[in-house]
Amino acid sequence: MRVEYINPFVEAAFNVLREVLQSDVRRGELYLKSTSTPVMGVAAIVGLAGDVEGRVLFDMDRPTALQIASTMNGEELATLDDLVKATITELANMITAQAVTKLHDLGFRFDLTPPAIFTGDNMEVSNSDVEALIVPMETVHGKIEINVAIRERA
Template identity: 30%
Template sequence: MRVEFINPFITSLINVMKTMAQLDLQPGKPKKKLDSLARGDVSGLIGMVGPQTKGSMSITFDQGLALEVMRRMLGEAPDELNEEVTDMVGEITNMVTGGAKRILGEEGYEFDMATPIVVSGPNHSISHKTEGMKLMMPFTCDQGRAVIEICFE
């Protein structure tokens, strides 16, 4: 997997969280992901297909962070994950992928985005439908943790 495919997603996630929820995410160390277990409580997963490559990207949030993002973005403060929170995670997944698509488009890489799916619950799994290495990038802030996974063929 090439770094020019990864950095736009990292940049886009940091930007979306800063502009939409006034949260500063601090990136951790990337590592290879060898299983399908999500590293949080709610995940948005989106597929991408283009002439040069195909792949998928997911964003997983700890429940506390997802609820705080909901409060900051929409002014609602649910006590637990619900349909509105999962809808918001799907929208964030769309925004992050759209931002990365714009950056990659400037570099000559084009792809179409699928509709994101959202999965929640303790110990849920994420199934990337592409063959290729999965990279996992953790982020932290005072309100919790998020993890982005990227897989490109």
């Protein structure tokens, strides 16, 4: 993945999370991964097109998703209902959109696809021929792993 793409995603994730959660967010060590990734329970995915092809996956466990959705909505949400899913989808959209805006400013043309959300147990994402950058984010509600796989259009 091009070096120029890394920072916009890290910054966008950091800024958006800190803003919507109104609390401290800590970024873990970035690393690369190409094996299939187990999904913690709730995964929102946003596709990227344009100069590049790829996707961004936001992965967290259920309690984290519920608490983040509760904080963002300002009410206590106990079940993973449509509102929670819509909220997490929106969070994914906000972070990716802000990253893409930053990339636009740097001269890269990216388009987004509408986000989709997956929930369930024992899920796994397998596209092992694609190398993904993992950006772990520690929030007060738990860990969110942002899994960015982008490659140049050949």
